Amino acid sequence: xxxxxxxxxxxxxxxxxxxxxxxxxxxxxxxxxxxxxxxxxxxxxxxxxxxxxxxxxxxxxxxxxxxxxxxxxxxxxxxxxxxxxxxxxxxxxxxxxxxxxxxxxxxxxxxxxxxxxxxxxxxxxxxxxxxxxxxxxxxx
Amino acid sequence: xxxxxxxxxxxxxxxxxxxxxxxxxxxxxxxxxxxxxxxxxxxxxxxxxxxxxxxxxxxxxxxxxxxxxxxxxxxxxxxxxxxxxxxxxxxxxxx
Numbered sequence: 001x002x003x004x005x006x007x008x009x010x011x012x013x014x015x016x017x018x019x020x021x022x023x024x025x026x027x028x029x030x031x032x033x034x035x036x037x038x039x040x041x042x043x044x045x046x047x048x049x050x051x052x053x054x055x056x057x058x059x060x061x062x063x064x065x066x067x068x069x070x071x072x073x074x075x076x077x078x079x080x081x082x083x084x085x086x087x088x089x090x091x092x093x094x095x096x097x098x099x100x101x102x103x104x105x106x107x108x109x110x111x112x113x114x115x116x117x118x119x120x121x122x123x124x125x126x127x128x129x130x131x132x133x134x135x136x137x138x139x140x
Numbered sequence: 141x142x143x144x145x146x147x148x149x150x151x152x153x154x155x156x157x158x159x160x161x162x163x164x165x166x167x168x169x170x171x172x173x174x175x176x177x178x179x180x181x182x183x184x185x186x187x188x189x190x191x192x193x194x195x196x197x198x199x200x201x202x203x204x205x206x207x208x209x210x211x212x213x214x215x216x217x218x219x220x221x222x223x224x225x226x227x228x229x230x231x232x233x234x235x
Binding site: 033035046048063064066067068070071075076077078079080081082084085086089093 | 146147148149150151152153154156157168172175176179180182183186187188192196197209211
């Protein structure tokens with residue numbers, strides 16, 4: 001661990017000591033990130049080198065813009081940690097499964113109603129309609 | 141040292157998660173787990189973890205074809221002082 005004393009100039013500017021710049025592998029135009037951490041002992045600053053990579057597809061960029069707008073306009077949910085997010089994801093999956101099961105049951109009821117109506121229509125027309133047997137292939 | 145922070149998941153994250161889950165099909169559970177693994181790693185390592193995407197924007201690969209993107213934004217007042225940090229999560233198609 002090494003320590004360097006630097007003096008802040010106007011507009012909060014400072015010069016990064018050459019040794020630090022060399023160790024980080026940065027030079028003019030490099031992007032750096034300052035991370036602030038505050039605890040009982042005060043505020044500590046961590047300096048990291050940041051690398052720039054190309055942005056994604058046009059659709060991805062649009063999606064990121066929408067996400068940024070959501071955050072700006074308060075359309076977000078806050079989770080205190082990753083486990084809270086995990087609980088939310090599981091709950092969403094469970095609710096989705098429940099909704100799909102209900103949809104399937106509703107479709108089954110609709111099918112039964114349709115078959116009932118078809119039998120009635122068949123009876124009125126003098127045509128006997130039977131439900132397709134479960135073991136239809138075996139009967140053939 | 142990891143910095144404690146809240147995870148702010150935007151509506152867009154939620155929509156993308158649902159959309160990509162359908163695309164993942166029967167691998168949806170694996171997709172969920174890969175997102176959570178990335179978030180847990182991010183939470184343990186702290187802001188700044190992952191591949192940098194410009195100014196304080198990062199991505200972490202999740203299941204093949206997707207990545208988790210988060211933004212570590214420092215809002216500042218008129219004097220340039222930080223007000224609060226926030227984070228959003230977004231799975232996007234990898235280029």
